Amino acid sequence: MLTPEQIKENWDTFLNVIEEYISSDRADKLIEFYTQHEERFALMPASHKAQYHNCFPGGYIDHVLRVVNAALKLDNVWREIGMVDTYTIEELVFSAVNHDLGKFGTEEQASYIEQTDQWRRDKLNETYMFNDRLEYMTVPDRGLHLLYSLGIVPTKNEMLAIKLHDGLYDDSNKPYLMSFSPETKPRTSLVFVLHQADLMAARIEFETEWLPKLLGEKKEEPKKQTNNFKLTNSANKQKALKKLANPALAELMKNI
Numbered sequence: 001m002l003t004p005e006q007i008k009e010n011w012d013t014f015l016n017v018i019e020e021y022i023s024s025d026r027a028d029k030l031i032e033f034y035t036q037h038e039e040r041f042a043l044m045p046a047s048h049k050a051q052y053h054n055c056f057p058g059g060y061i062d063h064v065l066r067v068v069n070a071a072l073k074l075d076n077v078w079r080e081i082g083m084v085d086t087y088t089i090e091e092l093v094f095s096a097v098n099h100d101l102g103k104f105g106t107e108e109q110a111s112y113i114e115q116t117d118q119w120r121r122d123k124l125n126e127t128y129m130f131n132d133r134l135e136y137m138t139v140p141d142r143g144l145h146l147l148y149s150l151g152i153v154p155t156k157n158e159m160l161a162i163k164l165h166d167g168l169y170d171d172s173n174k175p176y177l178m179s180f181s182p183e184t185k186p187r188t189s190l191v192f193v194l195h196q197a198d199l200m201a202a203r204i205e206f207e208t209e210w211l212p213k214l215l216g217e218k219k220e221e222p223k224k225q226t227n228n229f230k231l232t233n234s235a236n237k238q239k240a241l242k243k244l245a246n247p248a249l250a251e252l253m254k255n256i
């Protein structure tokens with residue numbers, strides 16, 4: 001679980017990441033959309049079942065920030081090992097920021113709503129349930145549809161990375177990922193870097209929550225996330241600092 005302060009801090013960091021890494025035409029549209037639905041996004045869980053990852057208020061943004069952080073670090077590892085340069089850092093961060101956007105639902109209907117069945121709340125510890133007013137769509141399809149309908153056009157690399165971010169856990173990705181012919185393999189490693197980042201984040205979220213329970217240990221307070229984002233452009237940094245409503249966070253970010 002996250003404290004209200006952590007939820008607020010994550011939200012500010014989320015907006016700053018968009019502002020820092022994404023070009024202004026797309027960043028402005030993203031920030032406008034996300035802030036329009038600030039309460040929904042800031043409080044959304046990453047999943048609607050306790051057995052899945054980050055199923056608590058603020059879990060979605062917490063997960064997305066962990067994926068951005070992991071993606072930036074994995075990008076360095078891949079480059080060090082010899083990856084051919086086939087994507088930009090903006091494409092990496094854009095894909096990470098929006099990879100699970102489909103979990104939002106639509107502007108009218110949230111995907112995850114409060115569980116109304118008291119028996120399921122009591123016996124199965126379910127806080128949320130899936131909103132069946134929503135037409136079925138996979139998370140990547142819904143996220144991409146939202147982006148296109150908002151006029152925020154992903155590049156081809158970003159579209160493929162978001163579409164395929166579940167890797168081979170999603171059978172429908174097989175034609176893209178199980179090709180044995182060089183001509184039909186993905187031509188960008190962005191797809192694999194984002195999938196690894198998502199896998200790493202979800203695994204760590206599982207370990208943090210479940211390993212102490214499974215091993216019968218006392219649950220520790222959640223560790224404060226260290227995202228290590230670098231606001232490298234000083235103009236952007238000043239702009240981002242001005243937008244911070246939280247004075248303590250603004251002070252902290254002056255030093256990074």
Ligand SMILES: [Fe+2]
Binds near residue numbers: 099198
């Ligand atoms: Fe994810």
